[in-house]
Amino acid sequence: xxxxxxxxxxxxxxxxxxxxxxxxxxxxxxxxxxxxxxxxxxxxxxxxxxxxxxxxxxxxxxxxxxxxxxxxxxxxxxxxxxxxxxxxxxxxxxxxxxxxxxxxxxxxxx
Amino acid sequence: xxxxxxxxxxxxxxxxxxxxxxxxxxxxxxxxxxxxxxxxxxxxxxxxxxxxxxxxxxxxxxxxxxxxxxxxxxxxxxxxxxxxxxxxxxxxxxxxxxxxxxxxxxxxxxxxxxxxxxx
Numbered sequence: 689x690x691x692x693x694x695x696x697x698x699x700x701x702x703x704x705x706x707x708x709x710x711x712x713x714x715x716x717x718x719x720x721x722x723x724x725x726x727x728x729x730x731x732x733x734x735x736x737x738x739x740x741x742x743x744x745x746x747x748x749x750x751x752x753x754x755x756x757x758x759x760x761x762x763x764x765x766x767x768x769x770x771x772x773x774x775x776x777x778x779x780x781x782x783x784x785x786x787x788x789x790x791x792x793x794x795x796x797x798x
Numbered sequence: 799x800x801x802x803x804x805x806x807x808x809x810x811x812x813x814x815x816x817x818x819x820x821x822x823x824x825x826x827x828x829x830x831x832x833x834x835x836x837x838x839x840x841x842x843x844x845x846x847x848x849x850x851x852x853x854x855x856x857x858x859x860x861x862x863x864x865x866x867x868x869x870x871x872x873x874x875x876x877x878x879x880x881x882x883x884x885x886x887x888x889x890x891x892x893x894x895x896x897x898x899x900x901x902x903x904x905x906x907x908x909x910x911x912x913x914x915x916x917x
Contacts, residue, residue: 691846724902724903724904726904732909733907733910734845734904736903739899779903785850785901786860787835787847787898789837792845
């Protein structure tokens with residue numbers, strides 16, 4: 689079971705849009721619409737931002753959106769704000785009833 | 799509001815067994831459609847799924863840790879626990895307990911507890 693592949697870091701200026709990719713295989717991302725995204729601030733627990741590829745939990749800003757194409761999922765943050773600076777992790781359900789996370793992406797707001 | 803809280807020793811000696819408990823409040827671990835699990839994060843590194851437990855008692859493990867891990871439930875106390883044996887320094891991490899909605903996302907997380915493996 690290999691971790692999903694994310695870029696180590698991305699950056700953007702306030703007001704811009706950024707996209708974080710998450711690449712897996714046909715046994716995880718490509719096989720199920722069970723991709724989720726988490727935001728994590730230093731020293732804090734992860735917070736669910738997107739579930740089932742593109743759905744937002746109640747209370748999450750509509751500036752956050754998710755999508756999937758083949759074995760790659762993406763998280764897009766539009767109208768970047770300073771408070772969005774955090775680590776972001778993707779996750780997917782996989783075959784054999786297991787879960788896998790991505791390696792994480794550090795978002796820097798310039 | 800559902801809350802999860804991890805508890806257990808913060809320091810474990812190499813080769814010994816790490817034992818943690820997750821206490822759930824605001825909901826029952828016996829209710830259907832949810833998996834209860836453990837996820838860890840070594841200092842400065844990413845998240846790693848360890849194991850999940852279904853309300854029926856079925857268990858599921860990360861293949862890379864399966865030989866050393868046991869997850870179990872204590873329904874009467876609304877708790878579930880993690881045991882990881884033969885620990886090494888590589889097992890030093892913040893350990894989170896969390897709830898997974900069916901086969902989907904982890905929607906509720908505990909605050910995490912740091913476990914250090916050192917003599």
